[in-house]
Amino acid sequence: MANIPAVGRQVNVFVGGIGFVGKTEEYKLPDIKTTKMDGPNGVPVDTGILEKLEAEVTLNTLSDVIFTELSKLQNAQITLKSALSEGGVSKSSRASLTGSIDIERDPFKQKETAKVKIHVLTYQEEIDGKEVVNIDLPNNIAIVGGKDLYEDIRNAIM
Secondary structure (H helix, E strand, C coil): CCCCCCEEEEEEEEECCEECCCCEEEEECCCCCEEEEECHHHCEEEEEEECCCEEEEEECCCCHHHHHHHCCHHHEEEEEEEEEEECCEEEEEEEEEEEEEEEEECCCCCCCCEEEEEEEEEEEEEECCEEEEEEEHHHCEEEECCEECCHHHHHHHC
16 A cells, blocks of 8 residues: 555633634644764764754734733743644644744735744654653653653753
């Protein structure tokens, strides 16, 4: 059987616990990249240290709830719940993000949109109830695919 990619069917965004179902244009979860250094003979060496994590959500409404979250500084909370379809099978996806947010507005149009950029401190993601990412930068936790990338670092410094 061919490997059919998962397709997003519906999304709901929660800002500070308030749902914005049907009001989300698109979202982008953080890229998970580790810092690379040049090793001997130019061979890249992976440090295992995560690069800066950022996410974006585009909303087609601008609510006072978003400004309330912005005022929480690095404690703003955004949760994204999606329904995915993969080969005709429905799956759930859930991502919870905490960090500071910026609100970027488009020029005024009949349909105003606002882009909420999240500077991520914590990031948890589940697909069909299985944890695939659990990153908690303030506590030096970076579990990706079941492996804690920061475990050795924590053990060495704590």
